[in-house]
Amino acid sequence: MINHDEPVPGEMLPILAGHTSAGRLERVLRAGHFAVTTELSPPDSANRHDVYERACVFDGFVDAMNATDGSGANCHMSSVGMCALLTRIGYAPIMQVSCRDKNRIAIQGDVLGGAAMGVTNVLCLTGDGVQAGDHPEAKPVFDLDCMSLLETIRGMRDKAEFLSGRKISTAPQLFLGAASNPFAPPYDFRPYRLAKKIAAGAQFVQTNYCFDVPRFTEFMARSRDLGLLEKVFILPGVGPMASAKTAIWIRDNVPGIHIPDAVIDRLAGAKNQKQESQNLCVELIQELSEIEGVSGIHVMAYRQEESVANIIQRSGVLQGRTPWYPGRDEQLLQESSGK
Amino acid sequence: MYKVRRWVVRHSRSFETIYQLFEKLLVKLHPLLAKIGYQRMEKPVAKLEQLCKGLLFDCKMCGQCALSSTGMSCSMNCPKNLRNGPCGGVRQNGNCEVKPQMRCVWMDAWQGSQAMLSSDRIHIVQLPVSHNLQGTSAWLRKVRQVVQYQESKKR
Numbered sequence: 242m243i244n245h246d247e248p249v250p251g252e253m254l255p256i257l258a259g260h261t262s263a264g265r266l267e268r269v270l271r272a273g274h275f276a277v278t279t280e281l282s283p284p285d286s287a288n289r290h291d292v293y294e295r296a297c298v299f300d301g302f303v304d305a306m307n308a309t310d311g312s313g314a315n316c317h318m319s320s321v322g323m324c325a326l327l328t329r330i331g332y333a334p335i336m337q338v339s340c341r342d343k344n345r346i347a348i349q350g351d352v353l354g355g356a357a358m359g360v361t362n363v364l365c366l367t368g369d370g371v372q373a374g375d376h377p378e379a380k381p382v383f384d385l386d387c388m389s390l391l392e393t394i395r396g397m398r399d400k401a402e403f404l405s406g407r408k409i410s411t412a413p414q415l416f417l418g419a420a421s422n423p424f425a426p427p428y429d430f431r432p433y434r435l436a437k438k439i440a441a442g443a444q445f446v447q448t449n450y451c452f453d454v455p456r457f458t459e460f461m462a463r464s465r466d467l468g469l470l471e472k473v474f475i476l477p478g479v480g481p482m483a484s485a486k487t488a489i490w491i492r493d494n495v496p497g498i499h500i501p502d503a504v505i506d507r508l509a510g511a512k513n514q515k516q517e518s519q520n521l522c523v524e525l526i527q528e529l530s531e532i533e534g535v536s537g538i539h540v541m542a543y544r545q546e547e548s549v550a551n552i553i554q555r556s557g558v559l560q561g562r563t564p565w566y567p568g569r570d571e572q573l574l575q576e577s578s579g580k
Numbered sequence: 581m582y583k584v585r586r587w588v589v590r591h592s593r594s595f596e597t598i599y600q601l602f603e604k605l606l607v608k609l610h611p612l613l614a615k616i617g618y619q620r621m622e623k624p625v626a627k628l629e630q631l632c633k634g635l636l637f638d639c640k641m642c643g644q645c646a647l648s649s650t651g652m653s654c655s656m657n658c659p660k661n662l663r664n665g666p667c668g669g670v671r672q673n674g675n676c677e678v679k680p681q682m683r684c685v686w687m688d689a690w691q692g693s694q695a696m697l698s699s700d701r702i703h704i705v706q707l708p709v710s711h712n713l714q715g716t717s718a719w720l721r722k723v724r725q726v727v728q729y730q731e732s733k734k735r
Binding site: 341345370383386387388421430437441496 | 661663686
């Protein structure tokens with residue numbers, strides 16, 4: 242999908258009728274394309290080139306990158322900082338906002354700042370507990386929860402006012418996202434919780450790692466019964482694991498990740514576990530993309546970022562589409578004139 | 581107390597009824613409360629409330645009680661203070677991500693709410709907590725709200 246109104250990097254696309262943001266992700270999803278998003282892990286450095294190097298490995302394969310906000314409660318470059326760098330060269334990242342580290346004053350300020358820089362997508366998260374990360378002695382804030390965070394930002398966008406009711410002169414135009422974990426109990430409450438998030442303002446949803454397809458299918462069926470599928474774009478999460486050992490470690494140590502034994506057995510039994518994990522990832526993407534209500538895929542490949550392009554390519558879900566990246570249109574133009 | 585609060589959740593339906601009766605009683609006492617002055621009543625009632633609800637629900641005195649929407653499981657016992665449902669970190673055994681020995685407050689809330697008459701109240705999005713109400717009486721606040729509502733309907 243090539244936008245005829247593509248602006249120079251750093252400027253915003255015009256907002257189309259019926260859209261709430263100027264972002265490419267919303268355009269791709271609303272146009273009915275299968276969207277691909279990924280996670281950009283922030284560097285532990287103050288060097289902007291570290292961010293650009295990490296971002297460019299996804300060029301041409303993803304529609305948006307999640308700039309994570311202290312994921313796993315570990316300290317890294319801030320999501321606002323990453324977004325500042327990425328928007329400078331035209332990327333429209335998904336700014337993750339976690340309730341763990343900031344109160345409502347700081348969060349609303351960040352949302353305004355982010356939107357002013359060109360952030361068009363915000364993912365509202367509660368955040369992992371501080372015990373999971375490298376600063377377990379930190380003070381957990383949790384002033385808002387992901388639900389009230391969604392409502393707060395929606396209010397900033399739609400009513401042009403802060404939570405306090407004070408007016409905002411130019412409202413942030415955002416596409417609002419939330420996370421969902423169908424793989425954690427209480428399973429029968431999960432679709433209702435999704436309904437609640439939609440009621441609070443979620444327009445797209447990314448899920449945690451999906452290895453348990455039957456469980457996910459059940460979740461989607463219940464969500465359909467509740468009439469949620471027409472109201473939200475759902476992007477299940479997938480990702481390769483480096484080995485069976487890594488998978489076991491992740492299952493035991495990272496909150497909210499459910500990996501069935503069958504998956505671990507399959508990886509453990511393979512000659513090349515890394516390769517097998519990528520094969521599984523491709524199969525999962527293909528399988529998930531067939532499920533009713535799935536609008537895209539969210540690939541999380543921590544420390545295996547270079548494998549994402551290949552996984553997406555092999556899955557075939559882009560159907561020949563080349564998502565935007567800095568310099569894409571010039572390159573496509575060159576290629577077509579060279580032919 | 582952990583054991584007591586889990587027992588309460590298992591009897592959420594009974595506690596719902598008790599609470600409804602208690603609310604009616606408090607509303608009846610409104611003229612008396614108003615005469616003495618809500619300001620003056622605030623401290624002793626808050627103390628009493630803390631004692632009762634502390635014992636039964638491990639109440640944290642947030643001052644804006646949502647027990648009737650959370651299956652009689654106090655959501656302020658969630659280490660993330662979630663007011664709108666369980667986070668994605670709930671362990672496969674139903675225990676808390678942060679405190680592995682504790683049952684997820686929202687696992688209990690979901691179970692408790694489904695036994696109650698107002699089982700659909702758990703689906704309503706709760707407002708963010710007002711931290712400036714911490715330590716104040718939710719009972720007195722509720723009575724004033726109910727009375728105000730009744731009076732506005734009369735007009």
